[in-house]
Amino acid sequence: MAAPETLRFAGDSLILIDQTRLPDTLTELTCTNVDQVHDAIRRLVVRGAPAIGIAAGYGVCLAVPQDEPADKERYRQAIEYLATSRPTAVNLFWALDRMRRIVDDTETADLKEALRAEAHQIHEEDRQMCHQIGEHGAPLLAACRNVLTHCNAGGLATSTWGTALAPIYHLHRDQKAPHVFADETRPLLQGGRLTAWELSQAGVAVTVITDSTAGSLMRQGKIDAVIVGADRISAAGDVANKIGTYSVAVLAKHHGLPMYVAAPTNTFDLTLPSGDEIPIEQRHRDEVACVGDVQIVPDAAGVLNPAFDVTPAELIAAIITERGVIRRPDQNSVAEHFRSADRRPNAVSK
Numbered sequence: 001m002a003a004p005e006t007l008r009f010a011g012d013s014l015i016l017i018d019q020t021r022l023p024d025t026l027t028e029l030t031c032t033n034v035d036q037v038h039d040a041i042r043r044l045v046v047r048g049a050p051a052i053g054i055a056a057g058y059g060v061c062l063a064v065p066q067d068e069p070a071d072k073e074r075y076r077q078a079i080e081y082l083a084t085s086r087p088t089a090v091n092l093f094w095a096l097d098r099m100r101r102i103v104d105d106t107e108t109a110d111l112k113e114a115l116r117a118e119a120h121q122i123h124e125e126d127r128q129m130c131h132q133i134g135e136h137g138a139p140l141l142a143a144c145r146n147v148l149t150h151c152n153a154g155g156l157a158t159s160t161w162g163t164a165l166a167p168i169y170h171l172h173r174d175q176k177a178p179h180v181f182a183d184e185t186r187p188l189l190q191g192g193r194l195t196a197w198e199l200s201q202a203g204v205a206v207t208v209i210t211d212s213t214a215g216s217l218m219r220q221g222k223i224d225a226v227i228v229g230a231d232r233i234s235a236a237g238d239v240a241n242k243i244g245t246y247s248v249a250v251l252a253k254h255h256g257l258p259m260y261v262a263a264p265t266n267t268f269d270l271t272l273p274s275g276d277e278i279p280i281e282q283r284h285r286d287e288v289a290c291v292g293d294v295q296i297v298p299d300a301a302g303v304l305n306p307a308f309d310v311t312p313a314e315l316i317a318a319i320i321t322e323r324g325v326i327r328r329p330d331q332n333s334v335a336e337h338f339r340s341a342d343r344r345p346n347a348v349s350k
C-alpha cells in the first residue's frame with residue numbers, strides 16, 4: 001500500500017524511477033555521474049521539491065568515483081553545477097548547502113564517507129518528515145469526503161508518502177481516506193499521470209479531472225477541501241507551487257473551501273519577505289505546443305510556459321509542516337512556527 005520508493009543510492013549509482021515514462025512504463029534510470037543527475041532533474045525524471053533535493057545530495061557523492069581519492073574542488077564544482085538544474089524548489093539549494101558544509105568542514109580523507117552519510121541523512125529525514133506531515137494533516141481532512149489536489153506532491157515527489165498526499169495515506173491506513181480528485185495539471189500532467197498512478201497503486205480512490213473542471217465541481221459542492229504541496233514558501237507564507245495552484249486557491253476562496261499547503265520546513269525560504277521574490281522557472285515552449293509528437297500550437301504563435309505560480313498567504317487556510325500546523329499563515333504566524341517549533345518539536349501554532 002505504501003507509495004513507491006522514488007530514488008535509492010546503491011554502490012556508486014543513483015537509481016531513479018523515470019517519472020517521464022509513467023504511467024505507461026515503470027522503469028528506472030541509473031545515474032553514475034553528476035551530468036546524468038543534472039540532466040535527470042532538468043528533464044523531470046526526478047521531480048517534486050523534496051525529491052530534487054535528495055537526488056542532488058546523492059548527485060554530489062557521484063562527483064568522484066569510488067575508486068578515486070576524494071577531491072574537494074570536484075565536489076564544489078558538482079554543487080555549483082547541480083544548483084543550475086532547476087531554479088524554483090528551494091529544497092535543491094537547501095540540500096546542496098548541507099553538502100557544501102560537509103565539504104568545507106571535513107578532512108579530505110574522511111570526505112567520501114561523510115558526504116554519503118549526509119546524503120543518506122537528508123533522505124532519511126525526508127521519510128520522517130513525510131510521516132509527520134501525514135500525522136499533522138490527517139485531522140484536517142478527516143471529515144472530508146472529497147479532496148482536490150493539484151500536480152503531484154506524493155511519494156513520487158519525495159522519499160515516501162509525499163507532502164500533500166501524506167495525510168491521505170495516513171487516513172488510508174484506517175480505511176478513512178477521502179476520495180481524491182486530481183487535477184491533470186497541464187502541461188506535463190503530473191496529476192493525471194503521477195498522482196493518479198501512485199494513489200491507485202496504493203488503493204486510494206482517485207478521479208482525474210481537467211484543470212478547468214475544478215471550479216464547476218466546487219460550485220456543485222463536490223469538493224470539501226484542497227491540499228497541495230509547495231516548491232518554496234516565503235517568510236510571509238506565500239507559496240510557490242505548480243502552475244495552476246493560484247487559480248485553484250482563488251476558486252477555493254470563492255467557494256468557501258479550505259486551501260491547505262503541506263510542505264517540510266526546508267521548503268521555507270525565510271530570506272524572502274514575500275512570494276514576489278521567488279524565482280519562477282520558465283520551461284520550453286514545446287511542453288505546451290506539442291502533445292507527444294503532435295504539434296498543437298502553430299509556429300507563429302508565442303507560448304508562455306511558467307512552471308510555477310505564487311499563491312498569496314491570504315488565500316491559504318493552513319500550512320502543514322513536519323512540526324505542526326500554521327493556521328492563517330502570515331509573517332507573524334510563520335515566524336512563531338519556527339520559534340515555537342525550535343523550542344517544542346511538533347508544536348502546533350494557532
Ligand SMILES: CSC[C@@H](O)[C@@H](O)C(=O)COP(=O)(O)O
Pocket residue numbers: 044047048049050089150151152153154157158162163164190228229230231241242243307
Ligand atoms: C512534494 S512536491 C511539491 C511540489 O514540488 C509539487 O507540487 C510541484 O509543483 C512539482 O513540480 P515539478 O515541476 O513536477 O517538479
